[in-house]
Amino acid sequence: MISVYIHIPFCKSICTYCDFCKVLYQKDWAVQYLKSLNQEITDRYMGEEVRTIYIGGGTPSSLSLKEIEYLLLLTNIFNKEYLEEFTFECNIEDINEELLLLLKKFNVNRLSIGIESFDEENLLLMKRKYHTFKDIEEKINLCRKLEFNNINLDLIYALPGEKMQLLKQDIKYLLKLNPEHISTYSLMIEDNTFLSYQKINSIDEDIDAKMYEYITKKLTNNNYNHYEVSNFSKKGYESKHNLVYWNNQEYYGFGCGASGYIGGIRYNNTRSLTSYIKGNLNSSEEIISKQNNMEYELILGLRKLEGINIDEFNQKFNVHIEDVFPIKPLLKNKDLILKKNMLSINPKKIYIMNEILLKLV
Ligand code: SF4
Structure with a gap:
């Protein structure tokens, strides 16, 4: 059994903290990209039974409905007889009935939604679109109505200048939405991001630590299991796909900037969209020695609280x-x-x- 990650590097706008492999969405690029993705999947995939699929990005939901349908059709190549988890990442503004019905049709059974914060100023600093709590709640209700009963919500905290009160408010709203899974990330100011060019400093480490402690306590008191350093879930809703990484198991990574681990080799595809579209995956490969493998097993495994x-x-x-x-x-x-x-x-x-x-x- 194997897992599959598919990277969609398009976004409708670029967040100020982002150092992922992404570009602004452009229709002609998206069309060419999906063709190259098709080629890579056809060439690499060896026909194994697939247990989990994760379509992430970028923002997969930034594609048009037609493009998403083409993308989902690509996943029909996989042997999905024993597929347990199929995750699709989306931004809240892209969620609508048409999209959800399409995802249902292809047996997507887990949504991962980037909320990041409920606060207008926080979102402005990250250059993310603001939605009122009511708007977000309506979207989540729509997902529930269409029987998506495994939802992850992402939260980013410890933004420069963020106060504890604001974090408490964000967590309160998050809990109100009652997701099955919550991923929380302390904002890191990475090189080559808008925030780093602006010379904006990270929050004080002590405040960051206090915020982490608050999140951990609050979520565990609300019946979320803290099972990985940044991840919390209700019982039985741990991310099966991400556990593959932390358990040092093998998986395919398809797409620009994607990484995979197959047949004892770890590889990274090119982060250049133009190279990828030209069919030049330009993967760098690392043959994993026994010592490397033991180190991966330890480093990844110790991310799990157990x-x-x-x-x-x-x-x-x-x-x-x-x-x-x-x-x-x-x-x-x-x-x-x-x-x-x-x-x-x-x-x-x-x-x-x-x-x-x-x-x-
Ligand atoms: S954080 Fe996500 S949505 Fe924002 S630019 Fe990066 S990949 Fe796109």
Whole structure:
């Protein structure tokens, strides 16, 4: 069983913080892009049974309905007999009955919607379209009416100057919408983004940490399971697709800027839309050695709050994990926790996860 990620690099406007692989939507580019995507899928896919499909971006919903239909038809090449999860990312303004019915027709059963914030000023800073809570609620109700019962909502917090009160308000609205899954991201000001060119500084680290703590407490108190450093879900609604990444399992990545991991090789497609459209995937490839693979298994697996099963790790790689990584000192200083046979990052220190991982690998 395998998973599939498909990247759609088009957006209707460009957010000030974005460093993803994306361009402004243009019809002729979109048409050519979908043709190249078709070619890549046909050439690469080896006919495996597919368990999860994730169409992300960019903004897949920025395509026209006809283009979305063409895209969904491309997924018919996959062996979907055992397909469990099919996610489509959309922006709230693109949601309408026609789109939802089309997604239903192709068995999309999970929506991931970029809300990011309910606050007008926050959205202005990110250069995202503002919608009133009522507008958003109506769109979510429409999704519910058409029986989409697995919805993820994204939230971005810790924007420059953001106050705790504003975050509390955003979380309150988010909970009111009662999604099955919530992804939260602290705003990072990456190089080559509008915010970095404007020399805007990130929020103070202590405030960021307090916000993370608030989100974690509030969502877990409201029956969301904090199962990955940035992700929360109701019971049974963890993202099956994203768990493939965190469990270091193999998946196809199709499209401009997409990454995949197939047959022990990790690859990254070109981020240049013009190259991709010309059919030049220009993928860089990394053959994964046993040591690399163990590092991926550890780094990705420790993103999950439950951590990794060390018996399974030892069996899979025929080693003792403590002979390969300096586990013992980190257990001693309580950066890591070992409960039964599960090795995880101390939940009190999850906020400094990256520092802990650096000590490990
Ligand atoms: S954040 Fe999403 S919607 Fe905004 S420009 Fe980037 S890919 Fe497009």
